[in-house]
Amino acid sequence: MTDTATSRIRLRDRLSAALPDGRVIVDTDITSSYARDQAVWAPAGVPIAVVRPRSTAEVQTTVRICIESGTPIVPRGAGTGLSGGANAVDGCVVLAMESMDAIQAIDPLERLAIVQPGVVNDQLRAAVAKKGLWYPPDPSSAPWSTIGGNVATNAGGVCCVKYGVTRDYVLALEVVTGLGDVVQLGRRTAKGVAGYDLAGLMVGSEGTLGIVTGVTVRLRPAPDHQxxxxxxxxxxxxxxxxxxxxxxxxxxxxxxxxxxxxxxxxxxxxxxxxxxxxxxxxxxxxxxxxxxxxxxxxxxxxxxxxxxxxxxxxxxxxxxxxxxxxxxxxxxxxxxxxxxxxxxxxxxxxxxxxxxxxxxxxxxxxxxxxxxxxxxxxxxxxxxxxxxxxxxxxxxxxxxxxxxxxxxxxxxxLGGTVTGEHGVGLLKRDGLHKEFAPEVLAMHHAVKAALDPHGILNPGKAF
Amino acid sequence: MTDTATSRIRLRDRLSAALPDGRVIVDTDITSSYARDQAVWAPAGVPIAVVRPRSTAEVQTTVRICIESGTPIVPRGAGTGLSGGANAVDGCVVLAMESMDAIQAIDPLERLAIVQPGVVNDQLRAAVAKKGLWYPPDPSSAPWSTIGGNVATNAGGVCCVKYGVTRDYVLALEVVTGLGDVVQLGRRTAKGVAGYDLAGLMVGSEGTLGIVTGVTVRLRPAPDHQxxxxxxxxxxxxxxxxxxxxxxxxxxxxxxxxxxxxxxxxxxxxxxxxxxxxxxxxxxxxxxxxxxxxxxxxxxxxxxxxxxxxxxxxxxxxxxxxxxxxxxxxxxxxxxxxxxxxxxxxxxxxxxxxxxxxxxxxxxxxxxxxxxxxxxxxxxxxxxxxxxxxxxxxxxxxxxxxxxxxxxxxxxxLGGTVTGEHGVGLLKRDGLHKEFAPEVLAMHHAVKAALDPHGILNPGKAF
Structure with a gap:
């Protein structure tokens, strides 16, 4: 057996030992179905394993094991992405967040909801509508795509022309960092300027700066007659x-x-x-x-x-x-x-x-x-x-x-951008180099290295 | 003469030689008036010089000289801040942006304006009002404070309860970076998810991640009857x-x-x-x-x-x-x-x-x-x-x-934040340590080190 094969088996064993039964999937018939999103022609690698965590602690455990073993992690919502952002890279662990799907709180007074990343967009919209509230971002994938995936790509939709995109509705995030820490970013208040806008920085970063395990979204009153x-x-x-x-x-x-x-x-x-x-x-x-x-x-x-x-x-x-x-x-x-x-x-x-x-x-x-x-x-x-x-x-x-x-x-x-709402993923990386000066790309690399010093978070995506 | 005194004179000479006449002020009667904002009891140091640039190129020249000489730079708008964010640190160059005060474009179709950072908030509001448009952020300091200062602190105001804060209106920034490069961050389009939200990250960073030399703001139609x-x-x-x-x-x-x-x-x-x-x-x-x-x-x-x-x-x-x-x-x-x-x-x-x-x-x-x-x-x-x-x-x-x-x-x-709209500056640094976990502060340090590797941009402020 090659060294690589041995280390893969060792990683699978470590994950299986550290996580509850059923969380770690190595059956290639199943793992291959987690290896790509809906971007036609974007390349996809072969994952070592798919982990389906049910808690922030399980995500943290997975990230820490991947840090120790130098294993890339590719986080994934519903896989409805159109840029290849959730496509596996060879030898990675795919972190499929679909089972973390609880709506933890809806607060009509503060006009916010707290959800796990695997909650489907339409489910959130339906749940808040029952309380006379509205979560505006409405990508075409809303019946299937998850809030975590929407956060990763800063998803838009039909309503954006008046009501803005996902980032405009993210108040706070719980994130497992590239160091394996669990952190709370952002705030619950309507306003706040304490520190850098790290929650905003995470939105649209396509899983390259941290794994989102909780999302606090801002809500609006139910929309008026259209x-x-x-x-x-x-x-x-x-x-x-x-x-x-x-x-x-x-x-x-x-x-x-x-x-x-x-x-x-x-x-x-x-x-x-x-x-x-x-x-x-x-x-x-x-x-x-x-x-x-x-x-x-x-x-x-x-x-x-x-x-x-x-x-x-x-x-x-x-x-x-x-x-x-x-x-x-x-x-x-x-x-x-x-x-x-x-x-x-x-x-x-x-x-x-x-x-x-x-x-x-x-x-x-x-x-x-x-x-x-x-x-x-x-x-x-x-x-x-x-x-x-x-x-x-x-x-x-x-x-x-x-x-x-x-x-x-x-x-x-024409003064435009290469991606309005789908993200860079793999398909727009060349385009990004046309849009951004080398100095701006260097800033991206510096921020990435600062927050993911081990280089394990969805490597090769977004820029 | 001490080594320090010699190097100070050398720095002043280099700045004066590299910049047009009148840009570099060393008269301590004048420089002392640039040494603090309106935060009562926040400590202020003594600057070596005040530079009043009139162009992005002059800002870049100043930043590059400060990088080479390891001199801290404290950027400053109108000095109306209430947290000490613009207070001088000993031996710094204060970069007073007040003379870069041109409104460069107002585009009613795209609903945006492009301004230099020294434009006063009320001046921008008045200029866009003539075209039936509205720039909502309205801090109490609006008759005096500058858009650059508003960006630095992510300023709010009376209208925020419905219309949001400065960050919600910043589409793009021109920034002189901690490496002395001039970069364009953000975009002119209504939507865009290309790369990390570095423009948003700059907003509210109190001059610690870059010097803002141009601001593209989003506008709204004139408000309805109140x-x-x-x-x-x-x-x-x-x-x-x-x-x-x-x-x-x-x-x-x-x-x-x-x-x-x-x-x-x-x-x-x-x-x-x-x-x-x-x-x-x-x-x-x-x-x-x-x-x-x-x-x-x-x-x-x-x-x-x-x-x-x-x-x-x-x-x-x-x-x-x-x-x-x-x-x-x-x-x-x-x-x-x-x-x-x-x-x-x-x-x-x-x-x-x-x-x-x-x-x-x-x-x-x-x-x-x-x-x-x-x-x-x-x-x-x-x-x-x-x-x-x-x-x-x-x-x-x-x-x-x-x-x-x-x-x-x-x-x-009570689940709140230590600063809603004034910024951390010097006065809220202790408070920030109560609000943020050590892991979150470590992320701030990592981002700061990534974008300001020489540590010259408003050191000691914001966190």
């Missing part, structure tokens, strides 16, 4: 102009989503909704400003759509119709996945460059002979061009990879 | 109960301020407003929800005040009267300063503990025979007990110091 404004357009460019017009009018929509023809056709083919007969591109806006002021804002948004060239625009008066349009938005991604592997982009550009960026994406698709569908949180400039390739077509894959890179380059050129 | 709700109470405890009742009712005021009898008397003695004849404690609330929904919320807040024992409560129907009440709130601090040196506390406790904390502060004042006036951003639990001492009374100073410590201990015991 009005839905729909606009149909002949081109993505016109729809992009409408997004700019909404911003220029000083409106703050609570959602402003875009679906292009490829999305509409895919949804129609799957669910027979008949959307693509009416429009090439649909913009879906929402306004939740209370009362007649909100009614007025909704009418103004509709006029912005018309002014930018919408073939049809209206404030919906039919709740069921409005819900159907947002249902189509939610179905677009799985509808496209039915057509083949989907490589999901996640660039974000300034609002004034949305139209230009959408036009460039269209041109890039033509240039690289790649089918690109556009789903977008258009209101905040966060675009998700979806590159679709026939399964197993290596030449098409290669063209799609080049289109992917061209989209990143265009976003950076 | 309704003012006033409540008069017989005790701080009753007023605290009213704060809890407002939170429990699910209301989100855009301001909820408290002034106790000592504040009211001080304002009356100065300005003859006659407030103290009517009330022992005043709560001032604001609601900016649009339309009839906001009217209803204002009425509900008034009922919360009455239900908690207000002797009088009403929604103001008189704009001038409402403005006078908020003017009194702004005057309270300078009115108290007329009575003697004011040691300003800045604890923040959970909303449900405000009443208890106010009662404890009252008891601490009695126990330590110290006059304590209470001004508070009560709605977010951020209390500013103001300890007032006769000038030169050493025994009273000593008692006040003990009361100060007792207040910090009480706040931590």
């Amino acid at each position: 009005r839905t404004i729909a606009g149909y357009f002949d081109s993505v460019g016109d729809a992009g102009d409408a997004v700019e017009a909404v911003a220029a009018a000083g409106l703050t929509p609570s959602a402003l989503e875009l679906m292009d023809r490829r999305c509409l056709v895919a949804v129609d083919e799957w669910k027979g909704m008949g959307l693509s007969a009416d429009a090439d591109v649909i913009l879906l806006g929402r306004i939740d400003t209370p009362g007649s002021v909100g009614d007025d804002e909704a009418a103004r948004m509709s006029r912005c759509f018309t002014g930018a060239g919408a073939t049809w625009a209206a404030v919906s008066t039919d709740e069921a119709e409005a819900e159907a349009l947002f249902a189509a938005r939610r179905l677009a991604y799985p509808a496209l996945e039915r057509l083949g592997p989907v490589l999901t982009e996640d660039v974000c550009v300034p609002k004034g460059r949305v139209a230009e960026m959408l036009r460039r994406i269209e041109a890039i698709g033509v240039e690289h002979d790649t089918v690109i569908a556009n789903l977008a949180h258009a209101g905040d400039g966060n675009l998700h061009p979806l590159l679709i390739v026939d399964d197993g077509d290596a030449a098409a894959e290669d063209r799609a990879q080049r289109a992917f890179t061209a989209i990143i380059d265009a976003a950076v050129e | 309704r003012t709700i006033a409540g008069y109470f017989d005790s701080v405890g009753d007023a605290g109960d009213a704060v809890e009742a407002v939170a429990a009712a699910g209301l989100t005021p855009s301001a909820l301020e408290l002034m106790d009898r000592r504040c009211l008397v001080a304002v009356d003695e100065w300005k003859g407003m006659g407030l103290s004849a009517d009330a022992d404690v005043i709560l001032l609330g604001r609601i900016d929800t649009p339309g009839s929904v906001g009217d209803d919320e204002a009425a509900r807040m008034s009922r919360c005040f009455t239900g908690a024992g207000a002797t009088w409560a009403a929604v103001s129907t008189d704009e001038a009267e409402a403005e006078a009440l908020f003017a009194a709130r702004r005057l309270a601090y300078p009115a108290l300063e007329r009575l003697g040196p004011v040691l300003t506390e800045d604890v923040c406790v959970p909303k449900g503990r405000v009443a208890e904390m106010l009662r404890r502060i009252e008891a601490i004042g009695v126990e330590h025979d110290t006059v304590i006036a209470n001004l508070a951003h009560a709605g977010d639990g951020n209390l500013h007990p103001l300890l007032i001492v006769d000038d030169g009374d050493a025994a009273a100073e000593d008692r006040a110091q003990r009361a100060f410590t007792a207040i910090i201990d009480a706040a931590v015991e």
Whole structure:
């Protein structure tokens, strides 16, 4: 037996001896199912073991054993990530946090909830809704993705355009550090400036600076009545102009989503909704400003759509119709996945460059002979061009990879960022080097080395 | 001449040679006026020189010379800080950023402004207001304090209870690092998760991790019509109960301020407003929800005040009267300063503990025979007990110091933090050690060492 094989067996034995029965999984049929997230084409290694802890103490035990043995740890929520951030590296322990799924407290007075990282986003939202409260971050993965995973990637969603991203809702974190300590970061109070914002630093760090074992989130009162404004357009460019017009009018929509023809056709083919007969591109806006002021804002948004060239625009008066349009938005991604592997982009550009960026994406698709569908949180400039390739077509894959890179380059050129809400993971590391100067990357390395001196926390991810 | 004296002269000469005329000040009559902020009793050292840069390049030149010579740098905005964060350390260069005061861009479409750090808060607010926009953070020091200083302390203000603090409005920073590099941190887009949140980490770090030379702030549309709700109470405890009742009712005021009898008397003695004849404690609330929904919320807040024992409560129907009440709130601090040196506390406790904390502060004042006036951003639990001492009374100073410590201990015991918005500076370092575990302090030291390896950036501050 090789030295490596011996040391792997020794590590598994140490973990099994230190943790309760059932926590350590070494059966490769099972461990392989924990080896990657949903990022198409991101490489994944082979883990030595998967640990499914049920307490902070068990996480700490695992981290300490990995520190002593120099074993990389890859933390993982539900595995719905789209950048490869949760993909195993060879010889690692995957720390699957799904079983730490307790909602420990919901405090309506302080408007906060305390949860374990494995709580599913939609479960938290449902639990706080029962108390008249709202946890805004709503990534498309909300029915499956965990709060811990949302924290790791600073997840966004439809509501961000008005209500911000995960970091805006994280008050405090419990973290097992790169030294194997359990620490409380952040605070429970509404305000606080004691010390560095280490809780904020952990959010979006993709498990490279610490393992999150507890999350205190800020809540809001239940949202007000939403009005839905729909606009149909002949081109993505016109729809992009409408997004700019909404911003220029000083409106703050609570959602402003875009679906292009490829999305509409895919949804129609799957669910027979008949959307693509009416429009090439649909913009879906929402306004939740209370009362007649909100009614007025909704009418103004509709006029912005018309002014930018919408073939049809209206404030919906039919709740069921409005819900159907947002249902189509939610179905677009799985509808496209039915057509083949989907490589999901996640660039974000300034609002004034949305139209230009959408036009460039269209041109890039033509240039690289790649089918690109556009789903977008258009209101905040966060675009998700979806590159679709026939399964197993290596030449098409290669063209799609080049289109992917061209989209990143265009976003950076337009003053944007390579990732709006999915994280860098593995897929955006090259892009990050285009966005950041070497001095900024050096600061990342310095912070990483400071907080993970043994270099075991999700190595090779995020930058 | 001693070695130290020689090296000081050499440093002054190097700075003077490398920077344009007038930037380097060595006249001790002037440099001494740059040696401390407004924190009573915080120690201040003697600077070697004050540098007043006019460009990022001049800051970089200064930092590089200080790195080479191992000279500490203390950055400084307007010197309105209340924790000693800008106080000179012996042998330092004070970097006075006041001359870098250009508003470089205001972009209504992207809702952002780009400013140099020396821009005064009120100047920025006035400039963006002309374009129908709003920069919310509104510390009491807004007429004098700079955006750079606000970033250093993550400044808050009256609006925070609904609109958040400085960090919530910082999109991007230009920073001269501890290695003397100029870097761009953060982004211009509405969303972005590329890399660690180093911009957020800089906010509130009190100049210990980098020198901020440019700030891109997020703006909001101009605020809606504000309704003012006033409540008069017989005790701080009753007023605290009213704060809890407002939170429990699910209301989100855009301001909820408290002034106790000592504040009211001080304002009356100065300005003859006659407030103290009517009330022992005043709560001032604001609601900016649009339309009839906001009217209803204002009425509900008034009922919360009455239900908690207000002797009088009403929604103001008189704009001038409402403005006078908020003017009194702004005057309270300078009115108290007329009575003697004011040691300003800045604890923040959970909303449900405000009443208890106010009662404890009252008891601490009695126990330590110290006059304590209470001004508070009560709605977010951020209390500013103001300890007032006769000038030169050493025994009273000593008692006040003990009361100060007792207040910090009480706040931590109630689940609060030692500083809500003023920063740690020098005055709260002991308190921080009560709030943070040794492992968390070790993380601070590690991050500090990573980003300021020469240890020259505002050493000894913040933790």
